[in-house]
Amino acid sequence: MNTTTRANNPTSSAAGSAPITVLLVEDEEAFVDALTVGLGREGFIVEVARDGAEALERFALVKPDLVLLDVMLPNISGLDVCREIRRSSDTPIIMVTAKGAEIDTVVGLEVGADDYVTKPYRLRELVARMRAVLRRHGAATGSDAAGVEGDSREVLALDGVELDTDSHEVRVRGEVVNLPLKEFELLSLLMENAGRVLPRSTLIDRVWGSDYVGDTKTLDVHVKRVRSKIEDDPARPTRIVTIRGLGYKYANNR
Numbered sequence: 001m002n003t004t005t006r007a008n009n010p011t012s013s014a015a016g017s018a019p020i021t022v023l024l025v026e027d028e029e030a031f032v033d034a035l036t037v038g039l040g041r042e043g044f045i046v047e048v049a050r051d052g053a054e055a056l057e058r059f060a061l062v063k064p065d066l067v068l069l070d071v072m073l074p075n076i077s078g079l080d081v082c083r084e085i086r087r088s089s090d091t092p093i094i095m096v097t098a099k100g101a102e103i104d105t106v107v108g109l110e111v112g113a114d115d116y117v118t119k120p121y122r123l124r125e126l127v128a129r130m131r132a133v134l135r136r137h138g139a140a141t142g143s144d145a146a147g148v149e150g151d152s153r154e155v156l157a158l159d160g161v162e163l164d165t166d167s168h169e170v171r172v173r174g175e176v177v178n179l180p181l182k183e184f185e186l187l188s189l190l191m192e193n194a195g196r197v198l199p200r201s202t203l204i205d206r207v208w209g210s211d212y213v214g215d216t217k218t219l220d221v222h223v224k225r226v227r228s229k230i231e232d233d234p235a236r237p238t239r240i241v242t243i244r245g246l247g248y249k250y251a252n253n254r
């Protein structure tokens, strides 16, 4: 059974724009009930899926603006759901993990999630993270999902890689490659600053936000994933190069 809650008077930060639809993937009734009410009150439209298969079905049908994805689900795990969604979509995904779960949060980010929260969490914290992810997504795609201006169309083209900040597309030698939001932001930042070394702390601040408190391995995991998609030989990268002890640089090989 699916539940839809529509708030009469959305209070989302996106004044004048359509309410934001959240796909809540959760099998614990207590969380479903609390979040349906709590997020509804915050102005979100909440769609619920109670297992992985239903999540993929609902995702295709509802086309949510954001997915709140519990990792521990019956049948298909949250990680597999995330992977599957990432095959075709860069919709923001926040993973929800149980406290002390054996699943490393890095794994969640590795499969393409944008952020994660650990149970138990406060509704206020969750909503703040949801808005932050939506804002960054809106800024990256130029959509106004979170009321962010994004009119500056720019195509960066370097060494066979083209990145279009407007259509949010990346092409490598003319072939479109699918980069989830964080990977896109990371590549975009490196390409904008081609030839300059970007320190690790700058990359983490700019891509994950200065309030990011996760594992610093996250950056390397994302660099690795971007390399696997844009480098001719990911084991010997010539575009995104590591500057040991400092950070990364997009080489200006022209």
Ligand code: CA
Pocket: 026, 027, 028, 070, 071, 072, 073
């Ligand atoms: Ca669960």
